[in-house]
Amino acid sequence: NILARFKGENGFENVSNIPVEIFQVIEDDSLVSLGTDETDGNGVSKFVIKNYRQHISDTTATLSYLVTFEGNDAYKSAEQDVSVEDVSLKVEVQKIDSLYYVVARLSNPLDGTALAEEPLRVRLHRLFRPLTIGEDTNFTDEEGAISVEIPNNLPGIDGKLTFEVVLDDSDTYGTVIASVESAIGVPIVDQSTFDERTLWSSRNKTPLFLWIFPNLIIFGIWTVIILSILNLFKIYKSKS
Numbered sequence: 001n002i003l004a005r006f007k008g009e010n011g012f013e014n015v016s017n018i019p020v021e022i023f024q025v026i027e028d029d030s031l032v033s034l035g036t037d038e039t040d041g042n043g044v045s046k047f048v049i050k051n052y053r054q055h056i057s058d059t060t061a062t063l064s065y066l067v068t069f070e071g072n073d074a075y076k077s078a079e080q081d082v083s084v085e086d087v088s089l090k091v092e093v094q095k096i097d098s099l100y101y102v103v104a105r106l107s108n109p110l111d112g113t114a115l116a117e118e119p120l121r122v123r124l125h126r127l128f129r130p131l132t133i134g135e136d137t138n139f140t141d142e143e144g145a146i147s148v149e150i151p152n153n154l155p156g157i158d159g160k161l162t163f164e165v166v167l168d169d170s171d172t173y174g175t176v177i178a179s180v181e182s183a184i185g186v187p188i189v190d191q192s193t194f195d196e197r198t199l200w201s202s203r204n205k206t207p208l209f210l211w212i213f214p215n216l217i218i219f220g221i222w223t224v225i226i227l228s229i230l231n232l233f234k235i236y237k238s239k240s
Contacts, residue, residue: 004020006075014043018039021070022036061108065082085173088112090178091163094235106144114140115144116143118139154160154186156240159183163180
């Protein structure tokens with residue numbers, strides 16, 4: 001995420017709709033352009049880095065990036081760099097003694113060294129926002145692993161559940177997310193009445209009794225009115 005701000009009379013304010021270019025810094029301070037983007041109304045740009053491992057710059061798996069703004073009539077040029085270390089986060093669902101667990105391991109991608117005492121969160125993917133599974137924070141052990149029990153009877157489409165393990169906003173590694181899908185949930189039964197004739201359905205699915213009875217009442221009222229008019233006409237004719 002890129003945030004562009006400037007210091008105005010009322011403090012720092014967001015800079016919207018300015019172009020920024022993102023570079024990856026490799027050995028000997030060489031730059032590889034990854035692309036350009038533009039900040040939104042809140043001064044934020046979310047740039048997705050693809051194939052980020054192809055330009056790892058050194059033996060410590062450090063990833064270095066540079067964001068530049070060339071400047072315009074309103075703002076002067078600026079640049080900012082950031083460095084993070086690459087990390088491997090592997091996730092799987094395991095069954096242990098009839099119970100299911102989300103098992104994750106955090107390690108160095110170069111030599112496989114376990115990363116201990118790092119905070120991880122386990123979440124279940126949901127439509128609006130993820131559902132936290134287990135504790136809010138699970139610290140990796142000496143083997144760089146965590147194991148979180150999965151509650152029973154979690155519903156999912158066709159019984160499929162998608163779990164996410166998140167290393168969130170680390171000063172060293174940034175934010176890392178790994179996911180795994182497993183068909184261990186309770187299949188969701190479709191109880192929708194969209195195609196049925198109910199009071200809350202669309203007008204083309206109106207219940208039949210709401211079509212029949214109101215129309216019968218209207219027909220009856222008009223029948224009485226017409227008969228009354230005919231009788232009045234007969235009375236008028238008989239007097240004349």
